Amino acid sequence: MVAGDRPGGVRTRGRHVSATLLGQGAPVTRLLVTNAVLLTCDPDRPPAFRGWFTVGDDGRITGVHEGDPGPEVTAERVLDVAGALVGPGFVSSHSHLFTSASRGMAADQSLYGWIEGMTRYTEAADAEDVYWFTRHGAQDFLRNGITTAFDFTDPDLAFERQSAGVASFVAALPDTAYQHAQLRASLDAGLRSVHSVMLGQGAVPQADALAQLDDVVGMAAAFGDDPRFLRMAVSGAVQWAPSPAAADLELAAMRRHGLLNQPHLLETPHEVELQRSKFGWYRDAGVLGPDVVFGHFIQTDEAIIATSAEAGCGVSWQPMSNGRLASGVTSIPEIRAAGMRVGIGLDDQSCTDVSDPFSNMRTGIALLRATYRDPAAMPVGDMLTLATRGSAEVLGVDDRVGSLRVGRFADFLVVDPRDPDTGPVWDPVATYVLACSLRNLHQVWSGGVQVADGARLVDPQAGEVVSQTHERMARLAAAVG
Template sequence: MALKEADLIITDIDFVLTMDENLTEFTNADIVIKDGKIIDIGQNKKNEYFGKTIIGKGKIAIPGLINTHTHAAMTLLRGYGSDNPLKVWLEEYIWPAEGQFVSYEFVKDGTEIAVYEMLRTGTTTFVDMYFYENAVADVIKEVGIRGVLSTGILDFPTPGAKTPDEGIAKTIDFIKEYKNHPYVIPAIGPHAPYTCSPETLKKAYKVAEDYDVVYHIHVAETEFEVNTIKEKYGKTPVHHLNDIGVLSERTLAAHMVYPTEDEIDILANKGVKIAHCPESNLKLASGVAPVPTMIEKGVNVAIGTDGTASNDDLDVIGEISTAAKLHKGVNKNPTVVNAKEALLMATRWGAKAILMEDQLGSIEVGKLADIVLIDIKDPHINPIYDPYTQIVYSSNGLDVDTVIVNGEVKVLNKEVLPFDKEYLLEKANYWKEKIKSIKK
């Protein structure tokens, strides 16, 4: 039998957790990749193809992880002003630092540090909202990781736009520049219902519809927000957004800590996607989102780390581990958010949240080859009774050994190939010295 040509063959993988509709699993299997896509999966497939190989022995394969809410460049503010009340943290630390330093260089350097960490811990796609997203796009193009990028649009002046209309116009230009790019996926990012007027929210939604992009927004994150919206509009945030017509399957709502029971029904009926950010909600003392109820009612809940200033890392495996345990404790029910659901939040449900379920989120023939191999040759992950359980409860992002994006190897033997680590450490230190010098 003539051998067929492949670009990359991952051989003898102990467990392949495909995360497809049936949660199909393979053992001692091979994954075959060609032209950036998965073309074959199964035992002894390596005997049918020729091409470059990677050893999968001693590893679990999972789909590339999807972080559905972050502010990548905020790595430069990691740990800055921690443990203060929210108002003090924002007004005395974060906003002054951002006001003085956010620029193309700040965002590019901060994003490089973030992308290093994301690849190192198995993230192959991230959803970003910040300023100077052209800098984020430039990093993505150099490195080869996927990013769904939205510039924060607010009713007050931002580093990139004096008015919300200017922010929207710039987003349209960005969408036109990057529509159909393999790595840079444009989106629109009205910041939140308490920072954007109904007019701004509606104008941004029209752009999302016209250009078929994700509508990325923070919703119902804190009690402060709920009270502000109630005072202003006489209703809670989800009702408010529903009444102005900006909720649909393209709406990606970050946080959603405080939806009411009937609002959860609205989210389910409208197909709104949730980016659940448990560690940020805990660290900022925002509260705990009703995730088990949302999942039970059919809401698509994905996972997000939020920015590193409020987390303080970008480790998606750590985040789903927190989610899985947090909701058990709060609900006094050890069966909610089980290990499979936790991993779905970071894979297929994440792909659904960014409207890319047909291309990403599971290891299936025909899908894009975004694959992560987790090293299981370490006592802290053994013995392995159940691979889902071991990933969610025993491992962390640093157990990721190999990361493949679009069929290209980006991390091998725990080394992030596109980056010089020393250079990133120098950059982090350079910005620390500047930010530390802010007079309070």
């Protein structure tokens, strides 16, 4: 059962949380979190234990310990969570934040029909519009316990569908300011970001596409000291490209700036052989390697998985959106058995609809166990790891996020299974994954700073973000018709 009584303190959603200021003079640490059941996602520790941790002035964890701190441990602030579960902030390894204003659209469509419906209005957006839409998505993530995201920015390129399974983007150079607005938005919201951009497609000369990428990278350099800006990436687009030259371009971009590449690939159940032939473009161009993370990767075969595993590629799995769009079930057991790293994403907020990492975990477990008729297809503890540390590892940022370990940022969640009550806690990890939900998420912290109290964001501009998003989307809808 969960250890910890309920000491006196500040009343928060029916639960006592003590947040006491201690000490005179120079504090030892910025924050001490105590009386917690810790789910650290640290492979060198038990899955759950009663303990405490400290956070330094740089927002990073300075110590994680079992039991209770002694009287010699002081801090600027003490957060007594009264026996609640404390886990790392979720890491979404695959997200499209700008879609936050387009939920519930194309409700009965598969991927490309949904894209047509979802982008109908955002195609008319300008850089200022997409800034507010992205910030709306970022603060929605934070409110729901997602503290880090790989963000596929809107390239502002026209989408064309040729069939149920084939689509392309009109050859053009994505606008630098338009893409940059989305990076500013996620950071302004307080979300940690892996910022991903799409390159020029089709007839655009490679030199022009790389020069435009240089502009994007140069603009992003202004955020180089911001701890929320984790790294840049390429949004691999071979799935929508007309020729193998797209793979050559992505390889050149990766080498030019040391970028991660996450391509959407093998996603829909339509025209599977065509999709698999495009995997060959990446293989033949020499793109495959540890800096490649395949998004979705559903319509695979044994040879594709083996080739990808041998090269060291990773996979980002999106259970809820794959189900909503009828894309299929990713072969996660085979992929993991082959040795590929796996992370979990919330995907578009307009096809996951509710950016709920708890539901995403449960959906993934249910899909795999039902498909394989085997509970071992996805153990509960493994699912929590994939949604946190696993996602950080696949993105190459696990030295900073994804677990409660010394040196990582103090991005953590306070989840109380007693409010509302889920019953006795026999297994903290199982309760966290299977029985808890957003209603049990009481606090979200990033870098040792609270960013959400229940469903309320601490950001004083949160209301303005909502107003701007609704007003701008209404204007676009009226203009498009």
